[in-house]
Amino acid sequence: MVLQYTSTAVDPPVTLLRGVDSYENDELIENMLPEDVWFHVDSLSSAHVYLRLKEGQTIDDIPKQLLEDACQLVKANSIQGCKLAEVKVVYTMWSNLKKLPGMKPGEVSFLNPSSVKKVNVKKEKTIVNRLQKTEKTIVIDYESARAERERREIEKKKAARKINLENKKEEERRNREAAELK
Numbered sequence: 001m002v003l004q005y006t007s008t009a010v011d012p013p014v015t016l017l018r019g020v021d022s023y024e025n026d027e028l029i030e031n032m033l034p035e036d037v038w039f040h041v042d043s044l045s046s047a048h049v050y051l052r053l054k055e056g057q058t059i060d061d062i063p064k065q066l067l068e069d070a071c072q073l074v075k076a077n078s079i080q081g082c083k084l085a086e087v088k089v090v091y092t093m094w095s096n097l098k099k100l101p102g103m104k105p106g107e108v109s110f111l112n113p114s115s116v117k118k119v120n121v122k123k124e125k126t127i128v129n130r131l132q133k134t135e136k137t138i139v140i141d142y143e144s145a146r147a148e149r150e151r152r153e154i155e156k157k158k159a160a161r162k163i164n165l166e167n168k169k170e171e172e173r174r175n176r177e178a179a180e181l182k
Contacts, residue, residue: 002028005073006134009065009127016070016131017050017140018077022106029108031142032094033149037062039074040108042088042118046078048106050094059093059117067091071119072127085123092116 005016019025025048039049051070071089081087098109
């Protein structure tokens, strides 16, 4: 089971996902997608929160209000962090997470530590309350989600190949016309 939240800090609203416990966090670590951003309270036990980027969006393009929502959610779901006035939250692309043999459930490392971003987060109960009102328990069919993503990627590649072929044909046509004029 995964908990789903809806951030209305941006328009259109965006879905945030949170693992229920450390074992669920491990399942999320194994099954999320390359366009997902992972959030965690730095140096403290906390939930893992994920945000799926839109096509063409990068980790640096996350709107400030949406970033704040994800950070507040992860802070509120840290046993120690929720009691503190301020914590550091780390976030990085899912593809930067590394799970090593022998690590405890929910524990991760990073492939490239310099790609991990940090932000100071102060407690904002109004944001947490707004997000908690949208909480739903869901079951994710990871296999179907991956298959759908692969289908979209194949369609994008086909469309790009078609455009490249059309551009090449057009260029060849222009070259023929230019040669005929000489």
